[in-house]
Every structure is written in structure tokens, then in C-alpha cells.
Amino acid sequence: MLNGSLERKGGFVINDYIDANRRSWGLVAEDHYNAFKARLSQSASLLNPVQHQELGDIRGKSLVHLQCNTGADTISLARMGATVTGVDLVPENIAYARRLAADFGISDARFIEANVLEVADRHDEVYDIVYTTEGVLCWLPDLALWARNVRALLKDDGFLYLLDSHPVYMLWDEEKLPELEVKYPYFVKQPDQDAWIGGYASEAKQGTNFSWMYKMGELITVLSQAGLHIEWFHEFDWLFFRCSAYHQIEEAPGRWVFPKHKGKLPFTFSLKATVR
Numbered sequence: 308m309l310n311g312s313l314e315r316k317g318g319f320v321i322n323d324y325i326d327a328n329r330r331s332w333g334l335v336a337e338d339h340y341n342a343f344k345a346r347l348s349q350s351a352s353l354l355n356p357v358q359h360q361e362l363g364d365i366r367g368k369s370l371v372h373l374q375c376n377t378g379a380d381t382i383s384l385a386r387m388g389a390t391v392t393g394v395d396l397v398p399e400n401i402a403y404a405r406r407l408a409a410d411f412g413i414s415d416a417r418f419i420e421a422n423v424l425e426v427a428d429r430h431d432e433v434y435d436i437v438y439t440t441e442g443v444l445c446w447l448p449d450l451a452l453w454a455r456n457v458r459a460l461l462k463d464d465g466f467l468y469l470l471d472s473h474p475v476y477m478l479w480d481e482e483k484l485p486e487l488e489v490k491y492p493y494f495v496k497q498p499d500q501d502a503w504i505g506g507y508a509s510e511a512k513q514g515t516n517f518s519w520m521y522k523m524g525e526l527i528t529v530l531s532q533a534g535l536h537i538e539w540f541h542e543f544d545w546l547f548f549r550c551s552a553y554h555q556i557e558e559a560p561g562r563w564v565f566p567k568h569k570g571k572l573p574f575t576f577s578l579k580a581t582v583r
């Protein structure tokens with residue numbers, strides 16, 4: 308069993324946080340389905356060009372997409388030639404992901420409702436690639452458990468591809484950007500509670516949710532302890548979404564920069580980790 312610590316801290320906390328997040332993400336599922344359906348009709352792939360280049364040729368590979376939301380990137384990955392399985396916590400997301408795949412004629416995409424902190428206990432298949440990107444780690448209260456699940460989902464010659472916000476971006480008060488004022492301390496262990504969810508592919512909706520700061524040292528350590536070897540680790544001065552309507556510019560598809568901070572601060576990172 309990998310799922311040893313889900314009930315720790317008094318037997319209540321983590322599962323209650325996860326339940327709240329499940330409910331809140333469900334509130335924006337329909338809007339996400341509609342928004343991503345429109346985007347996928349315009350473009351074969353919603354993946355950032357950097358991701359295409361970093362992932363390389365995935366034709367014929369089996370790929371599991373963790374935290375797949377309503378499946379838009381999963382469909383993009385299927386269109387790139389992988390055999391895809393999407394995993395998400397939220398039943399509404401899974402239902403809409405199946406619908407989105409059907410809308411675009413991707414008949415062999417599979418979608419599984421599961422918490423990524425316990426998915427390997429419920430699903431015993433292994434894959435060439437674990438793919439997880441763009442707004443994933445902050446929703447996870449236990450990175451060590453996540454890393455063990457990632458390892459358990461990989462074939463011995465498989466790899467993890469991860470791209471997410473850099474913790475340096477996670478520090479700042481979002482209302483004040485591009486001015487830099489620390490609102491979310493790097494070393495805090497308690498979750499941040501927010502009353503609003505969504506906003507990047509839907510209107511933001513009222514729904515209590517919890518997120519966690521993650522630390523680079525912790526991420527590297529948990530991957531290593533789970534038996535994964537980091538082949539490379541990249542940092543970028545752009546963010547993969549528009550978080551500030553007035554202060555960012557899209558310098559290239561899917562690359563949003565604050566001109567004031569260009570070349571000075573990391574906003575996104577990516578890594579590839581193989582099984583040792």
C-alpha cells in the first residue's frame with residue numbers, strides 16, 4: 308500500500324481538504340469543457356511548443372496524464388500519437404473528459420476518477436510516460452506520496468514529464484503583481500484556503516479550496532527517494548497562463564511574461580525523471 312499517510316494528522320485533515328477540492332473543481336467542470344472544446348476545435352494541440360520539444364516523439368507510447376481536468380491536454384497527447392489514460396479527482400471532470408474525447412473522435416482515450424495520492428493502489432497498470440503539467444503540484448498535500456504513486460505507474464524504462472509554476476512565482480501577492488510582495492511564504496506548511504476556484508478557462512466561481520506551497524528541495528528529494536533520477540531540470544522566465552490581464556504579454560504561444568521581470572525571475576519549471 309502506498310496510501311499510508313492519507314489519514315494522518317488526527318485522522319481528518321488531508322481527506323477533508325481533498326473532498327473540498329473535489330467539490331470546488333466540480334463547479335467549473337462544465338465551463339472548462341466548453342472552453343477547451345472551443346480551443347481544441349481551433350488547434351490540434353493545446354500543449355505549449357516548449358512541451359512538444361521537451362517531450363519529444365511520443366508516438367506509440369502509453370501515457371498516463373495525472374490531474375487531467377476535462378481532458379483537453381490528454382486529447383492533444385492522443386493526437387500526438389500516444390495511447391492515453393487521464394486521471395483526475397473530480398467525477399464531473401472525468402465525465403466531461405469522456406465527452407470531449409468522443410466529440411473529437413478519440414475513441415481509445417481512457418479516463419479514470421482517482422486521487423493521484425492513491426491512484427497506484429487502485430490501478431495496477433504501468434506506462435511509458437507519466438505526464439502532469441500546468442497547475443498540478445499545489446493541489447497535493449503530500450509530495451512524497453505523489454512521487455511514490457508516479458514511480459508505481461511507470462515501467463522500469465519509463466519517465467515522468469512535469470511542467471508547473473515555479474515556486475518563486477507562487478510567493479507573490481497576485482493582486483499586486485508585477486510588484487513583488489510576498490504573500491505566500493516559501494516555508495509555510497499549512498494550506499492556503501481560498502474561496503474562489505477556476506478563472507483561467509472559466510469565470511472564477513465561489514468554492515472553498517485548499518492549496519499548498521511546494522519547495523524545490525522537497526520535490527527533488529521526494530523524486531529521488533521514490534527511485535527516480537532527474538535527467539534535466541529547466542527554468543523559464545514565462546508563465547504558461549495569463550494571471551494578470553494588464554501586466555503580462557504573450558511573447559510566444561503559451562508564454563506569458565511580465566516585461567518588468569523578463570530574464571530576471573523564474574515563473575515556470577519543467578523536468579524529466581527516469582526510473583533509476
Ligand SMILES: C[S@@+](CC[C@H](N)C(=O)[O-])C[C@H]1O[C@@H](n2cnc3c(N)ncnc32)[C@H](O)[C@@H]1O
Binds near residue numbers: 397446447
Ligand atoms: C489546474 S488543473 C490542471 C489542469 C491541467 N493542466 C489540464 O490538463 O487541464 C488542476 C487539476 O487537478 C485536479 N486535482 C486536484 N487535486 C487532485 C488530486 N488529489 N488527485 C487528482 N486530481 C486532482 C483538479 O480536479 C483539476 O482538474
